[in-house]
Amino acid sequence: MARPLSEEKRNAILASAADAVASLGVSASTAKIAKDAGIAEGTLFVYFPTKDDLINELYLALKADMKAAVATGYPETANVKERCEHLWNRSIDWGARNPAKRKAMRQLSVSDKVTAASRKAGMAVFQDIQSMLDEGFASGILRRQPQGMLAATTDVLTDMTLEFIYREPDKLEIYRRSGFEAYWGAISNK
Amino acid sequence: MARPLSEEKRNAILASAADAVASLGVSASTAKIAKDAGIAEGTLFVYFPTKDDLINELYLALKADMKAAVATGYPETANVKERCEHLWNRSIDWGARNPAKRKAMRQLSVSDKVTAASRKAGMAVFQDIQSMLDEGFASGILRRQPQGMLAATTDVLTDMTLEFIYREPDKLEIYRRSGFEAYWGAISNK
């Protein structure tokens, strides 16, 4: 090995891909992604053998990114509702700060380029969240739901809320709060 | 008139487009859509001058289709919760019976080919639903939310629920019920 792959370039490609996918969908061209990443067209394929590989790796990278942001500062000792609110606010704030990443994730979610395997791996993020809340189920505060539905509810309601925030950024607080009320109503027992 | 435009062909194109968009996204080719509709490539453009027109008309047709299914048999005299449950069940049943249409709608929702005007027109469907529930707001049963959020919540939670149903069709009842609980919790006051 003369030179190892540059982590920096790899990240530049992923960042550029996120922007491109956010604004153009998964049909964003590799040429554009490469150019915006500051590398040559061919170099992209040194790091990702096919476009599909790039798409899937982007999906995982975004999920991981979000997870890191959401899990930080998790208040392990607070009560269930407060912990849920922490997770909600973190998710919204991450999405509000990273609109391109969120929009890219939405595009990837509906694309058939993202394999079942990637989806499964990506799901782990919210499974982690769910397990954070196991105590909530035990205590009867959270409503029992089929496997995966809590995570999915979290996903779609944050997404929906963010859509409103993107349209009216200065009402962030209002939407975040109203969204949380819907969220808490959706997942808790009366 | 030499030959009138055939309503039948127009519908065949829209149906074919729905299937194609459901499985391939909006990048589904007009050639495939035409072929599956049983017409020549050029004929598609007799009915829809551009692909973008087709995409937008498809969006509106799907919304209208869904609305028709959902509004049928609406129990005007029942109480608010029952009326909501009626709407919920209708939506889920429509989606369960028309997976391609639902999937197509998801693809269209994230596509920038669908114009703001089409989105606005499409929104009317859920606005109608919301207005059906106005009494619910007046009586304090439904939680007050920013304009549009109730409709959006309905949309994303039915979508999410259907995703589970598509994966396990024989658990339709379970998911529909659990979904409604989340939905009712999300929109009602405690």
Next chain:
Amino acid sequence: MARPLSEEKRNAILASAADAVASLGVSASTAKIAKDAGIAEGTLFVYFPTKDDLINELYLALKADMKAAVATGYPETANVKERCEHLWNRSIDWGARNPAKRKAMRQLSVSDKVTAASRKAGMAVFQDIQSMLDEGFASGILRRQPQGMLAATTDVLTDMTLEFIYREPDKLEIYRRSGFEAYWGAISNK
């Protein structure tokens, strides 16, 4: 024969074709030509079996139109130079009044859709002009030239002069005069 072909429609098609060819070249679509003529797409082919036929008939019609305009009022008894000047001025005036027709003729002149037969037939116009001037050759006032060159010279110099006039219509007089001086110099003996 139920109804005979309508001369009026035929002329409308030719007029529309002239305009279309003038502005778009011979690649102007038959659909546009038909529409601007106020008839249906298919009707055009009732009058002209193929587009090539239309193109060639248009060429001949334009030549005939021009010839009619140029020959009117020819001063048979005037001297050679005066007769030439009459022809020149008529040509220029016709072109100035009918820019679309002139431009269409230019487009047709370079198109390979116009057959050699049409060209030959079209040439007759200027051959007639040339024969009007036979006396000029006999008397030695006009320079002897190879067959056809006088006609061709007339054609290209009027065309060139008109190009200037189209750009600056209010200098018509100046260009017409200067053009004639060049023309007379080109065809007469010193």
Next chain:
Amino acid sequence: MARPLSEEKRNAILASAADAVASLGVSASTAKIAKDAGIAEGTLFVYFPTKDDLINELYLALKADMKAAVATGYPETANVKERCEHLWNRSIDWGARNPAKRKAMRQLSVSDKVTAASRKAGMAVFQDIQSMLDEGFASGILRRQPQGMLAATTDVLTDMTLEFIYREPDKLEIYRRSGFEAYWGAISNK
């Protein structure tokens, strides 16, 4: 640089385009141009981003080619008529040797794909010729004409003369001479 753009390929495309435009007009397909140039269809667009760009660059290349041929060996010290004759003969000889290029130029001249900017740049060729003859105006040998008319006259009369030469190549001398007489008559004072 991976591989530099090949000047050779660029020239092959321009040469192929000249041939295609000469015989088929500006509607000659990029597919044919590419094929005849010995490259893939897509490669053409590596060298010329759009067909319009190719058309305009071809126009300029042809003008430059002609200018080079015409200006070579210009007899600066000869008298005005001899210098004009030199220019005339050079022009005719270039056109006789390069019929495709000349025909392509005629097609381009009437095409609206050639922009005003290209035309202006192309005009410089004949403006140069005109300025070579400035002394001719000063001395009163050449007739005073509106700006641009001398250049245009040169253009259309060479074109016309070449048309005859293409039809009867073995009479080149005769047509060139007769053409020059017309030309000299057109531009000089009696």
Next chain:
DNA sequence: TATGAATGAGTTTTCATTCAT
């Protein structure tokens, strides 16, 4: 490893012509 020219299959759209009405 990095580059970007080269490729050809695939994309949307146009169009002369046909033919059922």
Next chain:
DNA sequence: AATGAATGAAAACTCATTCAT
């Protein structure tokens, strides 16, 4: 005779991928 829907073969252009440098 008149109509305009239907056709499918181009047309210009894009793009993921390969490979010579």
